[in-house]
Amino acid sequence: MAGRVEGKVALITGGASGIGRGCAERLAQEGATVVVTDLQDAKGAEVVEAIVAAGGKADYLHHDVTSEQAWIDVIAAIKARHGRLDTLVNNAGIGISASVLEMSLADFQRQTAINLDGVFLGVKHSIPLIREGKRGGSIVNMSSVAGLKGSAILAGYCATKGGVRLFTKSVAMECANAKDGIRVNSVHPGIIETPIWDSIMGTGEPGDNARPARPVVLDAMTAEGVPLGVKGYPEDIANGVLWLASDESRYVTGAELVIDGGLTIK
Template sequence: MSGRVEGKVALVTGGASGIGRGCAEKLAAEGAVVVVTDIQDHLGAEVVAGIKAAGGKAEYLHHNVTDEAEWVSVIAAIKAGHGRLDFLVNNAGIGIGGSVLEMALADWQRQIAINLDGVFLGVKHSIPLMRASGEGGSIVNMSSVAGLKGSANMAGYCATKGGVRMFTKSVAMECANARDGIRVNSVHPGIIETPIWITVGAATNPGANAPPDLDALSAMAVPMGVKGYPEDIANGVLWLCSSESRYVTGQELVIDGGLTVR
């Protein structure tokens, strides 16, 4: 099957690398016009160039998701350039680990600003443009298995991702009550090979001088015995954006190789 989101317009935050990049590439490959945003301008431009080289349609915008004025500008640019917005993938996020007793308030607040405030601002400013088309839309908020279960030395990260999970459900009910056709769901990745492990790894393996060996970690912790890749998450995001999930809202899609079941 191809062209599952043909003619649609998607916004993917944090799309310059990792899961965001995978989502942008997957949505573009299935026919969407993808607006990739990030603060890593060089990498973002590379993602867009790759999508175009593969025959897809994409553009890049610099975007700090914690800045409300930038959200207003990004949505205005999408409205001016495309006239509509069908999908929002609120993916931008960071991971700051460490003991709750030693975490600086500034780090706590920065993680909340990006992981939670950024999701709130995305929803707040994207829904009006989605509603304007009269055709509904799909919002996918990137949470984590850390939003479902606690982890030592990851209290701040778990708090933000748990917040994304419940925020998603509340917004899903608000949109359902408005009968606007906008579906809102969260995705919860497990151990996925992405750059976030450079920072998260220090918390999961205190004293180590390098990121954790994800293959070894997965063999020990994941029932399926292997790590995941951005494409595994992107496939789930694509499904949530497509009409195939037309009757799904307020749900959490866990993609973790069985990690949270154990």
């Protein structure tokens, strides 16, 4: 099936690498005009260049998701360039691992600002433009399996992702009550080969290219905890996001799409 999101305009935050890039490329392949936003301007430009070279439609905007003014500016730019917004993928996020006794308040607040405040601001400022289109839309908030179960050294991260989970359900109910046709769902990735693991493992900054330690550690984690026995890749998450962005999921809202190889079964 081709053209599953043909004619739609989709905004993907944190789209310069990892899951965000996978979502941008997949939605573009299926006909969406994709707006990629990030702080990594060079990498964001590379994503757009690759999408356009493959025959897709995309552009890039510099975007700090923790800034309300930045959200106002990004939405205004999308309205000026494309005249509409149909899909928001709130994907931007960071992961900081530390004992709750050792994590600094600054790190806790920075992680919350990106992972949770950024989702709130995205929803707040995107819904009015989606509503202007008068044909409904889809908001996909990127949570995690860490939003479903606790982890000893990821208390701060779990707090943000658990917050995204229930925030999503509440906004889904608000949109349903408004009868605006906007569906709001969360996606919960498991062990996925992305750069965020470098920051979680303390081996690099978010967005860095794969480091030698990452695949080894992820493979070990996968062997120990994932029933299917294999780790996931950005395209596995992107396929789920594509379904939620498409009209195929027209009757789905407030749901949790878990894509984790069975990690959370037990």
